[in-house]
Amino acid sequence: MKLALQIAFRNISSHKRKNRIIFAVTTVLSFFMFLFLAFSDGEIENIKNGVSSFYRPHWDLRVFTKEFIRLDDRGENPWEETILNADELKKDLLAFPEIKEVISYVPANNVSLFINGKKYLYFSPIAVEKNDSFIQSKYEIVEGNTELISEKNTISLHYMMKKLIGAKIGDEISIVGDTIFDQVTMAKVRVSSFYKPYFDNPNLASSFLMPFEDLQNYVGYEQNEAPYLIIRLQPKVNPEKMQKQLISWAEDTNKELRFFTQKTSSRQDQWAMIYGMIRYIIIAMTLITFFIAAFGMMNVVSVNLLERAKEIGTYYCLGCEKPFLMAVYTIEIFLVNMIGGIAGILLGQGARLIVNALKITSEEPGFQIVVGSSVFYLGSSLSTVVWIIGGLAIITILTSLSTLGKALKVSPVVAVQELN
Amino acid sequence: MINIMYKTLIFRSLSRHKKKGRRLFVLMALCSATIILLLSFKEDFKRQSEEQLVQLRYGHLEIVPPDSPLAQKNLITPPTENLSFINFDKDFDIWLRSLPEVAEASPSITRYGIAYSLGGETESWLALLAVDAKRLASLLPLTKALEGSDDISWTEGEDVPILRATPYSIFGSYTENPDIFYRYQLRANDEGLPQFFSEISKDFPKIFISPPYQNAADDWNRFLTEWNAFLIKEDVHEWLDEIPDYFFEDYDWKLDDALWELRENTNFKRKPFLKKKVFQALYPNDIVDLWEPVYVGKQVTLQLPLINATEVIALPVAVNAVYTGFCAVDPLYQEVSFMDINAFRYYMGLKENEATEYIVRLHKSSDVEKIKAVIEDKLLEMGSDAKVVDWKHLGEMQMTTATAFTFVIGLLIGLFIIIVLIFTVNLVLISLLQRKKEIGTGLAMGLSTGQTTLLMSAEVGLIAFVSCLLGSVFALVLVVLFSKIGIPGMVFFASGKVFLQFRLYPFIMAFLILVPSTMLVSFIPLSQLNEKMPVDFFKEGK
Numbered sequence: 001m002k003l004a005l006q007i008a009f010r011n012i013s014s015h016k017r018k019n020r021i022i023f024a025v026t027t028v029l030s031f032f033m034f035l036f037l038a039f040s041d042g043e044i045e046n047i048k049n050g051v052s053s054f055y056r057p058h059w060d061l062r063v064f065t066k067e068f069i070r071l072d073d074r075g076e077n078p079w080e081e082t083i084l085n086a087d088e089l090k091k092d093l094l095a096f097p098e099i100k101e102v103i104s105y106v107p108a109n110n111v112s113l114f115i116n117g118k119k120y121l122y123f124s125p126i127a128v129e130k131n132d133s134f135i136q137s138k139y140e141i142v143e144g145n146t147e148l149i150s151e152k153n154t155i156s157l158h159y160m161m162k163k164l165i166g167a168k169i170g171d172e173i174s175i176v177g178d179t180i181f182d183q184v185t186m187a188k189v190r191v192s193s194f195y196k197p198y199f200d201n202p203n204l205a206s207s208f209l210m211p212f213e214d215l216q217n218y219v220g221y222e223q224n225e226a227p228y229l230i231i232r233l234q235p236k237v238n239p240e241k242m243q244k245q246l247i248s249w250a251e252d253t254n255k256e257l258r259f260f261t262q263k264t265s266s267r268q269d270q271w272a273m274i275y276g277m278i279r280y281i282i283i284a285m286t287l288i289t290f291f292i293a294a295f296g297m298m299n300v301v302s303v304n305l306l307e308r309a310k311e312i313g314t315y316y317c318l319g320c321e322k323p324f325l326m327a328v329y330t331i332e333i334f335l336v337n338m339i340g341g342i343a344g345i346l347l348g349q350g351a352r353l354i355v356n357a358l359k360i361t362s363e364e365p366g367f368q369i370v371v372g373s374s375v376f377y378l379g380s381s382l383s384t385v386v387w388i389i390g391g392l393a394i395i396t397i398l399t400s401l402s403t404l405g406k407a408l409k410v411s412p413v414v415a416v417q418e419l420n
Numbered sequence: 421m422i423n424i425m426y427k428t429l430i431f432r433s434l435s436r437h438k439k440k441g442r443r444l445f446v447l448m449a450l451c452s453a454t455i456i457l458l459l460s461f462k463e464d465f466k467r468q469s470e471e472q473l474v475q476l477r478y479g480h481l482e483i484v485p486p487d488s489p490l491a492q493k494n495l496i497t498p499p500t501e502n503l504s505f506i507n508f509d510k511d512f513d514i515w516l517r518s519l520p521e522v523a524e525a526s527p528s529i530t531r532y533g534i535a536y537s538l539g540g541e542t543e544s545w546l547a548l549l550a551v552d553a554k555r556l557a558s559l560l561p562l563t564k565a566l567e568g569s570d571d572i573s574w575t576e577g578e579d580v581p582i583l584r585a586t587p588y589s590i591f592g593s594y595t596e597n598p599d600i601f602y603r604y605q606l607r608a609n610d611e612g613l614p615q616f617f618s619e620i621s622k623d624f625p626k627i628f629i630s631p632p633y634q635n636a637a638d639d640w641n642r643f644l645t646e647w648n649a650f651l652i653k654e655d656v657h658e659w660l661d662e663i664p665d666y667f668f669e670d671y672d673w674k675l676d677d678a679l680w681e682l683r684e685n686t687n688f689k690r691k692p693f694l695k696k697k698v699f700q701a702l703y704p705n706d707i708v709d710l711w712e713p714v715y716v717g718k719q720v721t722l723q724l725p726l727i728n729a730t731e732v733i734a735l736p737v738a739v740n741a742v743y744t745g746f747c748a749v750d751p752l753y754q755e756v757s758f759m760d761i762n763a764f765r766y767y768m769g770l771k772e773n774e775a776t777e778y779i780v781r782l783h784k785s786s787d788v789e790k791i792k793a794v795i796e797d798k799l800l801e802m803g804s805d806a807k808v809v810d811w812k813h814l815g816e817m818q819m820t821t822a823t824a825f826t827f828v829i830g831l832l833i834g835l836f837i838i839i840v841l842i843f844t845v846n847l848v849l850i851s852l853l854q855r856k857k858e859i860g861t862g863l864a865m866g867l868s869t870g871q872t873t874l875l876m877s878a879e880v881g882l883i884a885f886v887s888c889l890l891g892s893v894f895a896l897v898l899v900v901l902f903s904k905i906g907i908p909g910m911v912f913f914a915s916g917k918v919f920l921q922f923r924l925y926p927f928i929m930a931f932l933i934l935v936p937s938t939m940l941v942s943f944i945p946l947s948q949l950n951e952k953m954p955v956d957f958f959k960e961g962k
Binding site for chain 2: 021024025028029032035036039073074076077110112114117118119120121122123160163164165174176182184186202205206274277280281282284285288289291292293295296298299300302303307365366367369370
């Protein structure tokens with residue numbers, strides 16, 4: 001194997017010119033593939049940092065009562081089933097050094113805002129808890145009270161609402177909606193500020209921020225209860241291990257609780273799923289490209305090897321067997337593909353850094369839907385690199401299978417024949 | 421004479437070197453087929469997106485009041501509960517519909533409502549579009565019922581027919597048959613089921629006729645078949661008399677409610693579900709709370725908010741309605757249900773011609789600008805301040821997906837072309853090396869380097885042309901196939917698929933892109949010929 005590798009390296013350096021074309025193609029191919037998938041990674045990242053972080057804020061573990069899960073699994077309404085002693089439970093959980101934050105969650109219902117004699121439909125309140133550092137890192141206050149969390153009985157509207165519904169700081173607004181018991185509920189609040197998400201999205205325009213306790217009270221929960229808790233762990237803590245630890249802790253302390261990690265949760269992020277599907281379509285398109293590139297590669301390799309008949313003949317004269325030569329040339333093709341692939345990925349990374357440094361942003365809803373937020377961002381993920389390298393490996397295998405068998409059928413006599 | 425010589429030389433070279441050119445030929449054929457498919461996909465994705473917008477929701481044009489959220493530049497403007505109306509008389513309606521470019525037009529009212537099951541629980545929030553019942557099919561053809569009927573004509577005194585958006589999400593349908601019990605509706609696990617089997621079969625020996633049901637795996641199907649067969653039987657009163665007395669020893673309001681609802685019910689379709697509810701009330705620890713599912717023929721109470729309420733909270737209007745059928749929905753955006761505009765006006769106390777918009781569908785999309793201008797002139801003449809907005813504005817958000825795909829496909833096509841061009845340059849370079857004696861002989865015999873360059877690039881052009889022909893045939897087969905079965909995985913459309921249509925443009929584009937570009941890049945390596953003398957081609961080595 002070592003010898004095959006050595007010969008393959010020597011061949012690459014002595015046939016630089018011939019391998020240049022393969023290198024060029026794999027570089028171009030992996031560069032474009034990288035950009036396509038980086039776009040898709042960026043979309044998913046934007047969604048995660050934007051709309052999902054408000055409606056489905058980041059969590060490592062979730063804590064439910066067993067009854068909540070039982071009802072949810074059977075399609076029954078689980079939202080009335082709550083953790084009744086949420087504050088004590090939070091304290092208990094925060095005693096674990098691995099746990100960084102424990103946040104109560106309150107579902108956001110559809111509400112209407114009655115302002116200046118008009119009732120605007122389809123707004124969503126988002127609860128902001130004082131110690132929720134995650135959600136507070138997702139927006140800035142652009143006007144009004146600069147505190148990130150509104151005061152009691154005040155709300156922070158999306159900055160677009162200033163223009164779209166003519167809201168002003170200090171305006172009195174009536175919020176009309178339903179409680180978890182399906183009863184109509186109303187609250188009077190004042191506009192204390194306008195917020196702007198760092199990763200904006202049309203779905204966030206009709207969302208407003210309100211103090212956690214206000215929303216808790218508004219939808220019908222008691223002060224010390226929550227349908228479930230969100231746990232965020234310290235860096236490098238494994239959620240699965242922590243889950244096991246918490247399960248045995250709950251058993252030991254007779255707590256009727258269930259803990260879910262991202263992997264074991266059946267509640268999926270709908271936005272992430274939609275953009276995930278778009279990613280699958282992009283991957284399907286890259287597959288076609290890989291297939292066509294593989295065909296071109298076969299052509300180049302087969303012509304190259306045809307010209308290297310004398311070299312192959314010499315190897316046979318020196319006593320090499322066909323399987324050994326198959327390994328040598330496969331390694332050669334693979335290495336050239338990989339060098340090209342890595343060059344393409346590095347170029348793509350460079351292009352990604354330049355594009356991201358340009359900080360392209362837009363307030364256009366169409367733009368925000370396409371790229372996932374107000375920021376055009378090219379992402380990067382391990383799966384992208386694995387997919388490109390894997391694709392090039394498949395090209396290598398296809399090329400070897402289709403060309404080497406025939407190309408290595410060379411008589412040792414060729415080695416001593418004159419050039420024609 | 422010269423032409424004949426060129427032809428002879430080209431065809432002779434091609435036949436002599438056919439082995440070498442074979443792979444490039446196949447590569448170009450595949451590439452051209454892919455370009456054709458991608459261009460067709462792009463066009464049909466756009467076409468289907470437009471059709472979904474125009475034929476399912478907006479039409480090509482909408483005439484709206486000036487303060488309508490639809491008339492605003494920014495479509496994220498939240499709608500208000502109080503509606504503004506346009507009020508056009510019958511003459512306008514006749515004039516508009518008489519325009520030869522107009523396929524159909526109708527006044528409509530966009531509103532929302534909350535549907536409650538007759539049992540009282542909230543069923544769903546509905547986005548409603550009230551239109552002229554007789555014009556719905558021709559105005560928005562994609563609303564054709566997928567299940568049930570799409571006839572939403574309403575007669576005073578009867579339930580208002582609703583053509584409901586199919587209860588569907590991109591992750592699958594969530595409708596279920598209300599007339600039968602499902603396994604998930606029983607709380608017990610497999611070990612606990614036999615106890616429930618024995619309890620219920622003792623209480624109702626006439627329903628469960630073949631006990632014992634001892635184990636969940638073997639007896640579940642037999643048990644369920646007997647239970648479900650009973651649910652769809654017509655008898656009710658007889659069965660109610662058979663309920664064992666011990667169930668009534670303590671007063672249970674849930675049981676009382678369920679029995680009352682079943683006794684009073686006159687809707688034959690609801691009987692199986694109401695029987696299920698009685699069972700649930702009898703065995704609340706064994707059967708989960710039942711929500712009446714959405715099904716065609718379901719009666720609901722529709723709660724419509726007042727049009728011009730001045731209070732923060734005002735009592736809504738309750739309307740007796742029935743789901744007459746299910747129609748297609750835009751899976752990623754708001755799903756819409758339809759009702760008769762006359763019923764809506766009647767219940768909401770609106771005047772005969774009041775509407776929140778006028779939807780206009782044209783025969784051809786290309787007439788949008790022209791008809792928009794015609795309607796705007798007419799409105800000016802009438803002294804109306806109503807605005808005309810087109811489908812591109814109304815569907816700006818939905819169409820961004822199509823725009824993004826156009827961009828991605830454009831990039832992919834560019835990538836394919838780059839790959840083909842790199843390989844073409846490579847092939848011509850190799851040809852120059854391998855055919856140097858042939859080229860040298862040609863030059864020595866009197867061919868100029870220009871003529872040789874022309875001959876070789878014509879060979880490349882010919883390979884590209886013939887491979888495009890083959891690629892076109894291959895692409896045509898795939899286009900026909902995908903026009904029948906559709907390309908799956910397209911979550912953007914109601915059908916979940918993109919159906920390709922044959923059009924000449926992608927085929928022409930494949931030829932126009934590949935043939936000239938490959939011929940042009942072949943000149944790059946061929947330019948070396950100018951620097952060489954005939955004798956150079958006969959030297960040994962490379």
